[in-house]
Amino acid sequence: AQSVTQPDIHITVSEGASLELRCNYSYGATPYLFWYVQSPGQGLQLLLKYFSGDTLVQGIKGFEAEFKRSQSSFNLRKPSVHWSDAAEYFCAVVPGGSGGYQKVTFGTGTKLQVIP
Amino acid sequence: DAGVIQSPRHEVTEMGQEVTLRCKPISGHNSLFWYRQTMMRGLELLIYFNNNVPIDDSGMPEDRFSAKMPNASFSTLKIQPSEPRDSAVYFCASSAGALNTGELFFGEGSRLTVL
Numbered sequence: 617a618q619s620v621t622q623p624d625i626h627i628t629v630s631e632g633a634s635l636e637l638r639c640n641y642s643y644g645a646t647p648y649l650f651w652y653v654q655s656p657g658q659g660l661q662l663l664l665k666y667f668s669g670d671t672l673v674q675g676i677k678g679f680e681a682e683f684k685r686s687q688s689s690f691n692l693r694k695p696s697v698h699w700s701d702a703a704e705y706f707c708a709v710v711p712g713g714s715g716g717y718q719k720v721t722f723g724t725g726t727k728l729q730v731i732p
Numbered sequence: 733d734a735g736v737i738q739s740p741r742h743e744v745t746e747m748g749q750e751v752t753l754r755c756k757p758i759s760g761h762n763s764l765f766w767y768r769q770t771m772m773r774g775l776e777l778l779i780y781f782n783n784n785v786p787i788d789d790s791g792m793p794e795d796r797f798s799a800k801m802p803n804a805s806f807s808t809l810k811i812q813p814s815e816p817r818d819s820a821v822y823f824c825a826s827s828a829g830a831l832n833t834g835e836l837f838f839g840e841g842s843r844l845t846v847l
Contacts, residue, residue, distance in 0.1 A: 659838030
């Protein structure tokens with residue numbers, strides 16, 4: 617069955633430290649991959665997306681993610697975390713390919729806490 | 733440009749009452765989604781409309797839930813009668829294009845509490 621796994625439910629990092637949030641997927645072909653961020657009391661906002669091409673994608677707010685086909689992963693990174701990055705982060709996957717409706721599958725989310 | 737607008741932001745009601753949640757998608761977007769978010773189940777897709785037509789309603793929990801999209805700028809999600817287990821945050825999202833590419837624009841959500 618198709619699935620998206622975010623193995624870390626909660627991560628705490630110090631402000632200024634680097635960050636990596638993990639995402640693994642289980643799909644037959646190369647899917648479309650996304651990271652969304654949800655601040656408390658808000659809806660989800662798209663951080664970045666990967667459809668094809670360069671496997672390192674840049675997003676908003678200084679985030680980047682790297683698609684690794686061999687590992688079925690799409691990890692989110694940021695070199696230096698700011699206190700305002702504290703939020704919940706969701707990896708999402710669409711099967712990709714062409715033709716017809718495709719359902720987005722969201723991971724269970726990783727809550728990021730940033731400490732001074 | 734205005735984003736996806738949802739109302740009400742908060743709703744507290746008693747079991748058995750009818751609840752109507754409203755959504756105005758981004759102008760020009762022809763796909764609209766209703767999601768439900770809970771701690772236990774995470775984000776669940778309830779229903780997907782394309783060009784005002786329901787395409788995927790497999791996530792609608794039961795007959796108590798219904799959704800309509802009478803025109804391109806308005807959708808409703810109705811729960812009748814409501815039950816305490818319906819307590820959740822309900823999100824509306826919209827996107828451009830006929831196929832669901834996953835690029836969704838979310839509203840701020842409607843937090844529903846059923847007592």
